[in-house]
Amino acid sequence: MPHTRATMDSTHTTAILLGPQRHVVTVTDEFARLHLDGKIAAITAGWQEREQEEDELQAAFGNRAVGLHLHARCEDVFSRDPELFAAHRRRQDRLRKLQELYRLRLGFALDAAAQLFQQVGPDELLIPERESAIAAVRTLDAEHLRRIKAIHAAFESEVHPARRPVLAAHRAALKRIMEGCAAVAIAGGHVSTLLNRMRLLDVAAHIGPRPVLAWSAGAMVLTDRVVLFHDRPPEGAGNA
Secondary structure (H helix, E strand, O other): OOEEEEEEOOOOEEEEEEOOOOOOOOHHHHHHHHOOOOEEEEEOHHHHHHOOOOHHHHHHOOOOEEEOOHHHHHHHHHHHOHHHHHHHHHHHHHHHHHHHHHHHHHHHHHHHHHHHHHOOOOHHHHHHHHHHHHHHHHHHHHHHHHHHHHHHHHHHHHHOHHHOHHHHHHHHHHHHHHHOEEEEEEOOOOHHHHHHHHHHOOHHHHOOOOOEEEEOHHHHOOOOOOOOOOOOOOOOOOOO
């Protein structure tokens, strides 16, 4: 099973990034190589409502995992802070609509690029046109990313998460739990749910120098940018 060891520059944290664990479990061996004493803060929010089904996780870590239960914590926050819940839903609705519009524009841009690569003719004419078509796709991607960041920034300025008592209480509780742990484990599952829950509860701020073991979607959320695409869609070859 492929794996990567990386250093997170902002905290000098060692991150061990693994592939899916469904068929071949490698996280147990990687954990053993760390020679750690103490508890492991376990993030399983990507499992959504199943995040507390931790038997296999406990087996992998010798019953030393402490579930942070981010999904349940966010559900509690939303139920007790309806204003925050409404703002969060508005943000998600805007992101979904933005994604719909982006995919509409992307379809035309990719079709143009694909057709240009099927054209036959002099290289001095075709190559610049093909390069321009690819540049147009990249420009669209960059614009889409800027708009996503703007929506997230607007949400932060609208709700001021750190000032909301219920959310602040959960953040403080997570900080206390993580201070008593020797490492952090981030499981896979639904990547956007996992990323959103970790962001809302500001989990990254409390990891500190602790080593991180992450697999599948858990490894993805540690990156600067998450890009999803269907490489084997039923209608034919996908566009990476």
